[in-house]
Amino acid sequence: MKLKEILYKIRKVFLCSLIVASVYGFLEILISIFGYVFLYPLLKGFDYFPFLEVNLHPEGRISTISYEPPFLAIYLITISGWMFSYILTSKKKTRFLPALAILLLTYFSGSRTGLIVIFFQVFIFSIFLYKDIRFKKYVTNFVLGFAIVFSVLIVFKGEKVIQSVSEKMDSLDFKKNLTKSVSNQSRFGMQYAAVQVFLENPITGVGFGQQAYHNRTHYPTWATRNNYEFKLFYKNKKEKAFPPGYNLYTRLLAETGLIGISLFLMLLYFSLNEIRILFKNAKDEEKTILIIVLISLLGLYINWLQIDTFRIYGVWLCLAILIRMRNKSLNLRDE
Numbered sequence: 516m517k518l519k520e521i522l523y524k525i526r527k528v529f530l531c532s533l534i535v536a537s538v539y540g541f542l543e544i545l546i547s548i549f550g551y552v553f554l555y556p557l558l559k560g561f562d563y564f565p566f567l568e569v570n571l572h573p574e575g576r577i578s579t580i581s582y583e584p585p586f587l588a589i590y591l592i593t594i595s596g597w598m599f600s601y602i603l604t605s606k607k608k609t610r611f612l613p614a615l616a617i618l619l620l621t622y623f624s625g626s627r628t629g630l631i632v633i634f635f636q637v638f639i640f641s642i643f644l645y646k647d648i649r650f651k652k653y654v655t656n657f658v659l660g661f662a663i664v665f666s667v668l669i670v671f672k673g674e675k676v677i678q679s680v681s682e683k684m685d686s687l688d689f690k691k692n693l694t695k696s697v698s699n700q701s702r703f704g705m706q707y708a709a710v711q712v713f714l715e716n717p718i719t720g721v722g723f724g725q726q727a728y729h730n731r732t733h734y735p736t737w738a739t740r741n742n743y744e745f746k747l748f749y750k751n752k753k754e755k756a757f758p759p760g761y762n763l764y765t766r767l768l769a770e771t772g773l774i775g776i777s778l779f780l781m782l783l784y785f786s787l788n789e790i791r792i793l794f795k796n797a798k799d800e801e802k803t804i805l806i807i808v809l810i811s812l813l814g815l816y817i818n819w820l821q822i823d824t825f826r827i828y829g830v831w832l833c834l835a836i837l838i839r840m841r842n843k844s845l846n847l848r849d850e
Contacts (some may be wrong), residue, residue, distance in 0.1 A: 526600065529597045532580075535564075541559045564580075585626055589615055589815075591633060592818055593828070595614075595617050598613035602614060617633065618661075628820075702744070703738065704738020707733070712769040716769070760823035790805050790812075
């Protein structure tokens with residue numbers, strides 16, 4: 516496939532999925548956040564989609580077509596770079612809508628990681644826009660447009676918007692929420708246990724896939740006290756599912772030691788460095804794809820700080836594209 520074909524085909528698939536996710540998500544927002552309950556029968560129509568069951572979250576968060584808000588965050592982090600790229604390649608007035616949908620869904624998802632990572636990705640993308648004289652005005656227009664939309668929401672739903680913003684800011688205070696949030700207790704407790712396992716086996720670790728067997732003797736009291744997740748799942752011997760580690764980097768420290776984590780970090784470094792090298796001579800679609808891959812990989816690498824699985828398909832898709840571009844560059848040098 517040519518690079519232009521790779522760009523447009525993959526992006527179109529992601530856009531189609533975002534349209535479905537956005538329709539579901541905006542209905543969810545109107546029902547859960549703004550109280551338009553009469554729209555619920557319309558939302559229930561999504562039950563006719565395969566593998567999808569409509570479920571509203573009692574705490575006022577949204578997950579759209581994914582199972583839980585954290586999985587929605589992973590989805591949005593994966594496709595954000597592709598959706599932002601419409602601003603670079605399209606001349607239609609609708610080119611900003613995919614990026615706007617990403618930001619709105621991220622905000623109302625209630626995912627702390629999503630909020631941090633997506634807005635970091637927006638910042639990186641804004642740097643590229645600002646450096647290009649053709650798109651410098653877009654940064655200003657985006658800030659102005661966001662301010663207008665936010666102002667309109669304040670006028671019509673001021674109290675709820677202010678309350679929602681305050682809740683989002685409080686949710687980002689991890690230290691404050693450590694004693695109040697069961698989720699934070701579990702996450703940081705698991706990561707702490709993994710570090711203790713690493714300190715006992717610093718060179719080669721305890722073996723790939725063995726984290727759960729060793730973590731259980733290192734769960735800190737401050738994480739397990741009054742925490743139903745440990746009683747119901749992580750310390751329940753009848754539960755068949757393995758306890759999650761909540762952080763791929765601490766998992767690799769525990770399971771593969773300094774050797775394993777060093778090799779993995781080298782992979783991350785070389786992928787980002789390869790983007791830097793290829794970007795020097797990139798033009799048109801090549802430059803656009805490299806921006807997408809950089810934004811995607813940075814976001815997904817950060818997201819690995821709160822999930823311990825390699826099954827994050829966006830990473831491997833980006834690395835495959837990067838390998839394809841690198842091989843093309845090497846072939847041109849040989850010619």
